[in-house]
Amino acid sequence: YAKMNGVSHVVEYQSKLHDIFAKKIRLENDLQVALENHEFSLYYQPKVNIRLGTVNVEALIRWKHPQLGMISPAEFIPIAEETNVIDKIGTWVLQQACHDLRGLQKMGFTSLKMAVNLSARQFMDEHLETMVSDIFAEANVSPSSFVFEITETTVMKEPYEVIRILQKLKQKGITIAIDDFGVSYSSLNYLNRFPIDAVKIDRSFIRDLDENHKGAEIVEAIISLAHRLNLEVTAEGVETEEQVRFLLEKGCDEMQGYYFSQPVPLEQLPSVLNDLQSLIAKWK
Numbered sequence: 001y002a003k004m005n006g007v008s009h010v011v012e013y014q015s016k017l018h019d020i021f022a023k024k025i026r027l028e029n030d031l032q033v034a035l036e037n038h039e040f041s042l043y044y045q046p047k048v049n050i051r052l053g054t055v056n057v058e059a060l061i062r063w064k065h066p067q068l069g070m071i072s073p074a075e076f077i078p079i080a081e082e083t084n085v086i087d088k089i090g091t092w093v094l095q096q097a098c099h100d101l102r103g104l105q106k107m108g109f110t111s112l113k114m115a116v117n118l119s120a121r122q123f124m125d126e127h128l129e130t131m132v133s134d135i136f137a138e139a140n141v142s143p144s145s146f147v148f149e150i151t152e153t154t155v156m157k158e159p160y161e162v163i164r165i166l167q168k169l170k171q172k173g174i175t176i177a178i179d180d181f182g183v184s185y186s187s188l189n190y191l192n193r194f195p196i197d198a199v200k201i202d203r204s205f206i207r208d209l210d211e212n213h214k215g216a217e218i219v220e221a222i223i224s225l226a227h228r229l230n231l232e233v234t235a236e237g238v239e240t241e242e243q244v245r246f247l248l249e250k251g252c253d254e255m256q257g258y259y260f261s262q263p264v265p266l267e268q269l270p271s272v273l274n275d276l277q278s279l280i281a282k283w284k
């Protein structure tokens with residue numbers, strides 16, 4: 001009987017694996033046509049600097065699958081990375097973000113900076129610089145209005161090549177931020193070696209603020225280390241008033257998270273940005 005049970009577990013496990021692979025293959029296929037079918041959109045989440053009273057935004061991609069509904073970028077971006085689809089998606093994201101930024105500028109949000117996420121493969125693409133310059137020129141936006149967010153795993157791949165690319169992007173005036181900072185084992189290793197402007201403390205550290213005092217010590221240490229190295233600090237995943245109070249006290253430059261706003265479609269962004277001004281005023 002026990003043996004039978006074991007066998008049935010194996011069968012169950014195999015069928016689960018089968019489901020996972022089947023879904024992956026399906027998404028891989030469907031990603032090929034998602035762009036042409038206009039299934040992607042960009043949402044925007046505010047990044048708030050209470051001290052300066054300014055707000056920037058991060059573009060976050062959304063995929064509305066015709067049958068499966070909303071699929072998280074955490075699920076489909078890695079799949080897009082394995083195929084060459086990420087190149088086309090990345091180009092579309094930048095074009096759309098430029099277009100939307102122009103719209104926001106025309107509405108009077110003239111000092112707002114637009115952050116976009118770059119995946120590892122996009123970042124290492126030999127055409128990146130020309131692609132970026134062409135898109136900015138065509139959309140008539142300044143590179144200095146843009147922040148590129150790249151993750152730690154990206155910069156660790158080929159350090160020397162990465163430094164060269166970062167220098168080129170910085171020369172254009174683009175701001176470079178390290179996303180999900182602190183989660184990789186080599187976080188401290190590259191802080192002084194790579195020409196970057198900002199770090200975004202990973203959400204897991206902000207969550208830990210509530211758990212124990214060690215969590216608070218770590219966040220405080222990251223902020224002060226980054227500042228000593230002349231880097232700006234953004235905290236991601238800020239959800240509570242207590243977290244805001246702590247981060248403000250420790251001099252964190254920018255905060256992002258559900259406390260301020262969820263990511264919203266472009267149409268909702270102007271009113272969200274305006275509402276944030278009264279929230280900022282409360283903290284001053």
Ligand code: C2E
Pocket residue numbers: 045059060061072073074077093117118119149179180236237238239256257258259263
């Ligand atoms: P990320 O760049 O670190 O973005 C932060 C993620 O945390 C977003 O998830 C955001 O919706 C979520 N978030 C923001 N505030 C809070 C909060 O207070 N609490 C919680 N629990 N979550 C919060 P999202 O939009 O699902 O994106 C996931 C990841 O997918 C992003 O992580 C980024 O790495 C990647 N991604 C998103 N858009 C793009 C894109 O256009 N291109 C590329 N290459 N990657 C993208």
Ligand code: MG
Pocket residue numbers: 058117149179
């Ligand atoms: Mg990001």
Ligand code: MG
Pocket residue numbers: 179180200202236
């Ligand atoms: Mg992040």
Ligand code: MG
Pocket residue numbers: 180203
């Ligand atoms: Mg993240």
